[in-house]
Amino acid sequence: MDDALQLARTQFGLNIAFHIMFPTITIGLAWFLVYFRIKLMRSGDAAWGATYQMWTKVFALTFAMGVVSGITMSFQFGTNWPGYMKTVGNIAGPLLAYEVLTAFFLEATFLGVMLFGMKRVSARLHLTSTILVAAGTSLSAFWILALNSWMQTPTGHIMQDGVLIAGDWLEVIFNPSFPYRFTHMMLACGLTAAFVVSGLSAWRLLRAPKDTGALGTLRIGVLVAAVLAPLQIVVGDLHGLNTLKHQPAKIAAIEAIWKTEKGAPLVLFAIPNEKEQRNDYAIEIPKLASLILTHDIEGEIKGLEAFAPDTPAVKPLFFAFRIMVGIGTAMLLLAWAAVWCSRNKALPPRWLLWGLAGFTFSGWIATLSGWIVTEMGRQPWLVTGILRTADAVGPISEAAMGASLTAYAATYAAMLAAYMVVITHMAGKGAQAAKPLAEGMQAPGKIA
Amino acid sequence: MPLDLPLIFAVLMGVAMLAYVVLDGYDLGVGMLMPAASEEQQGYMVSSIGPFWDANETWLVLGIGLLLVAFPVAHGIVLGALYLPVVAMLIGLMLRGVAFEFRVKADGWHRELWNGMFWGGSFLASASQGFMLGRYITGFETGFGYVLFALLVAGGLCGGYVLLGATWLIMRTEGDLQKKSCAWARWGLGWVALGVALVSAATPLASDTMRHKWFDFPGTLPLLVLPLASIAAGIWVWRETGRIGNAASTARRDWAPFAGAVIIFVLAFAGLAYSLFPYVVMDRLTIWDAAAHPSSLKVVLAGAALVLPFIVIYTAFSYRVFRGKARAGLYD
Numbered sequence: 001m002d003d004a005l006q007l008a009r010t011q012f013g014l015n016i017a018f019h020i021m022f023p024t025i026t027i028g029l030a031w032f033l034v035y036f037r038i039k040l041m042r043s044g045d046a047a048w049g050a051t052y053q054m055w056t057k058v059f060a061l062t063f064a065m066g067v068v069s070g071i072t073m074s075f076q077f078g079t080n081w082p083g084y085m086k087t088v089g090n091i092a093g094p095l096l097a098y099e100v101l102t103a104f105f106l107e108a109t110f111l112g113v114m115l116f117g118m119k120r121v122s123a124r125l126h127l128t129s130t131i132l133v134a135a136g137t138s139l140s141a142f143w144i145l146a147l148n149s150w151m152q153t154p155t156g157h158i159m160q161d162g163v164l165i166a167g168d169w170l171e172v173i174f175n176p177s178f179p180y181r182f183t184h185m186m187l188a189c190g191l192t193a194a195f196v197v198s199g200l201s202a203w204r205l206l207r208a209p210k211d212t213g214a215l216g217t218l219r220i221g222v223l224v225a226a227v228l229a230p231l232q233i234v235v236g237d238l239h240g241l242n243t244l245k246h247q248p249a250k251i252a253a254i255e256a257i258w259k260t261e262k263g264a265p266l267v268l269f270a271i272p273n274e275k276e277q278r279n280d281y282a283i284e285i286p287k288l289a290s291l292i293l294t295h296d297i298e299g300e301i302k303g304l305e306a307f308a309p310d311t312p313a314v315k316p317l318f319f320a321f322r323i324m325v326g327i328g329t330a331m332l333l334l335a336w337a338a339v340w341c342s343r344n345k346a347l348p349p350r351w352l353l354w355g356l357a358g359f360t361f362s363g364w365i366a367t368l369s370g371w372i373v374t375e376m377g378r379q380p381w382l383v384t385g386i387l388r389t390a391d392a393v394g395p396i397s398e399a400a401m402g403a404s405l406t407a408y409a410a411t412y413a414a415m416l417a418a419y420m421v422v423i424t425h426m427a428g429k430g431a432q433a434a435k436p437l438a439e440g441m442q443a444p445g446k447i448a
Numbered sequence: 449m450p451l452d453l454p455l456i457f458a459v460l461m462g463v464a465m466l467a468y469v470v471l472d473g474y475d476l477g478v479g480m481l482m483p484a485a486s487e488e489q490q491g492y493m494v495s496s497i498g499p500f501w502d503a504n505e506t507w508l509v510l511g512i513g514l515l516l517v518a519f520p521v522a523h524g525i526v527l528g529a530l531y532l533p534v535v536a537m538l539i540g541l542m543l544r545g546v547a548f549e550f551r552v553k554a555d556g557w558h559r560e561l562w563n564g565m566f567w568g569g570s571f572l573a574s575a576s577q578g579f580m581l582g583r584y585i586t587g588f589e590t591g592f593g594y595v596l597f598a599l600l601v602a603g604g605l606c607g608g609y610v611l612l613g614a615t616w617l618i619m620r621t622e623g624d625l626q627k628k629s630c631a632w633a634r635w636g637l638g639w640v641a642l643g644v645a646l647v648s649a650a651t652p653l654a655s656d657t658m659r660h661k662w663f664d665f666p667g668t669l670p671l672l673v674l675p676l677a678s679i680a681a682g683i684w685v686w687r688e689t690g691r692i693g694n695a696a697s698t699a700r701r702d703w704a705p706f707a708g709a710v711i712i713f714v715l716a717f718a719g720l721a722y723s724l725f726p727y728v729v730m731d732r733l734t735i736w737d738a739a740a741h742p743s744s745l746k747v748v749l750a751g752a753a754l755v756l757p758f759i760v761i762y763t764a765f766s767y768r769v770f771r772g773k774a775r776a777g778l779y780d
Binding site for chain 2: 057060061063064065067068069070071072074075077078079082085086089090091093094096097098100101102104105106108109110111112113115116117120121160163165166169394395396400403404407408411415418419422425426
């Protein structure tokens with residue numbers, strides 16, 4: 001592949017992968033905060049105040065990481081992919097603009113009130129601000145996933161003088177893969193946040209087993225995870241079937257099916273050999289892929305050969321998909337075990353606490369793997385069937401790209417390390433160490 | 449009469465950029481002033497901008513977003529030409545944004561480190577923005593003189609942000625810090641004056657288009673309003689800071705220097721808009737050449753017309769909630 005294209009893809013991949021980690025947490029965590037805030041209002045218990053306060057600080061830090069890495073994204077479209085804006089800008093632009101207008105301002109403004117306004121506004125208004133922040137983060141996911149899904153399965157557009165314009169905006173937004181991808185991502189956000197909450201609470205409990213507040217948040221976290229994990233498996237399966245219908249080459253790459261066959265086996269493990277177009281060291285279950293994907297044991301599945309030469313790289317999709325499924329399964333088992341072991345407010349055994357603490361950021365790995373599958377699986381297209389990635393890349397020199405890539409990579413590595421150390425440290429000290437609330441703010445309805 | 453959509457979007461984009469420069473300008477300015485303050489004062493400075501900085505930066509995303517939506521071709525040309533300064537600005541904004549959150553949670557040398565990042569990031573972002581502005585208004589011409597010009601603009605804009613930041617602090621703080629801020633404001637004002645003077649002198653040399661626009665009689669005469677009003681606003685800021693700095697004075701208007709600084713920015717922006725119009729890329733691409741398809745402009749305009757009033761209302765609400773003098777701790 002062309003070096004400049006490779007550099008541009010690497011840099012964009014790095015930026016967007018780094019960025020998405022933080023919204024994935026905040027979109028879910030925001031709704032946890034709403035719950036904590038309501039608990040505080042209802043009970044007037046200072047312990048809920050401390051819990052709310054600590055988790056808003058985790059939220060603020062995560063949100064800041066998301067904001068600053070997100071600003072980078074708004075510049076990248078033009079600098080690195082001018083062909084994208086030129087061809088599909090009339091579709092992508094408005095969707096991005098709606099995200100800024102309806103979501104970004106809402107969340108950023110009310111975040112200020114939520115974080116620093118506890119003593120300045122009424123409890124009701126403060127709860128409203130918390131809800132608006134949560135709504136803003138989810139709304140932002142709505143718009144960006146509408147755009148991403150449109151790039152995967154474009155509908156509702158018209159080609160006019162070499163550029164695309166929208167024919168029907170509802171068809172553009174509610175394109176065939178959007179409902180599945182949006183639900184799948186929202187559940188991923190919920191799961192990621194649930195594991196951050198239970199993982200950090202577990203970390204605190206390992207150091208202070210008597211911290212009832214931490215036990216409370218752990219139980220909420222694992223309960224949410226235990227409910228969302230099986231839902232995610234169902235939605236993920238539906239999403240897969242939707243992909244089979246609209247992007248069959250992606251599925252063929254995920255399953256490493258090279259040749260069209262009836263009664264295709266499910267490849268559990270293999271090392272896909274792109275050169276020879278076969279799988280080395282394969283462990284397979286006969287007929288299972290056909291059964292899962294077509295619900296017919298002798299169903300025909302199109303192999304990669306049917307789509308050549310426009311096929312995605314097999315290895316990254318094959319492995320990323322298996323990592324995602326593997327982590328998802330482990331999350332399910334861990335969450336169910338933790339719900340069982342913490343019933344009746346019992347403290348789970350230490351091995352389980354260590355397991356949860358170790359899984360604090362597991363949602364990141366699963367989510368990023370999922371995005372690798374869906375984005376690399378769209379290649380060589382940037383917009384399926386309309387625009388090739390290679391045709392959208394900009395004229396930035398390799399030296400400039402190299403410099404920017406190095407600068408971003410170094411900054412991101414430092415920021416990520418600092419982030420993980422600081423929130424783990426904060427959680428280790430516990431919620432009570434967070435600044436206590438002012439009196440008067442814990443009772444419902446009082447105006448400061 | 450059909451709507452002149454490219455013109456409407458040029459105005460919207462201009463307003464978003466102006467809002468960004470004024471709003472993020474004051475918090476970047478406060479960031480740049482951090483090393484000049486004591487540790488206790490730094491707490492007040494940070495808490496004076498805490499509730500606002502996130503939303504302030506969103507105006508940049510809106511401005512760039514509108515450029516992307518309305519003038520996609522220009523977005524590619526402008527940001528492609530400014531590639532490295534854009535990267536520098538983004539890294540600056542990233543460092544200061546996270547340093548802002550991290551420094552509250554850190555102690556000892558860690559806090560010093562994050563303070564340094566906050567200051568350095570603010571400075572890097574401001575200087576890069578000024579540099580980009582300098583490159584942009586000369587149409588990205590190459591050559592030593594043009595780079596020097598961009599560096600001058602960078603210095604001027606940093607001074608401008610310091611002026612905004614210091615006058616913001618005058619409005620939002622009391623006592624010693626307020627007094628110090630008066631001195632900072634005057635210092636910033638000096639840089640602005642120097643920057644504006646140099647830019648005004650260099651502009652006719654840098655661009656033929658601008659020379660004709662500004663120096664062809666008799667069109668020049670009404671244009672004199674802009675520099676004269678700027679000078680008046682500058683004098684006003686100077687005098688008001690003098691009154692506030694003088695403890696004996698009773699006629700104190702803490703808001704006046706900030707208002708004056710905003711007026712200076714609005715005037716400078718008006719001058720800039722006059723210089724550039726109707727180009728979105730100087731001398732190369734007009735707003736009508738670069739505009740996106742009317743169908744997409746219409747759908748964004750409808751959204752903006754519907755949502756922008758709400759944004760203005762809840763932004764005003766947020767400023768009302770956090771009115772008055774800053775308190776010691778961010779979370780107090």
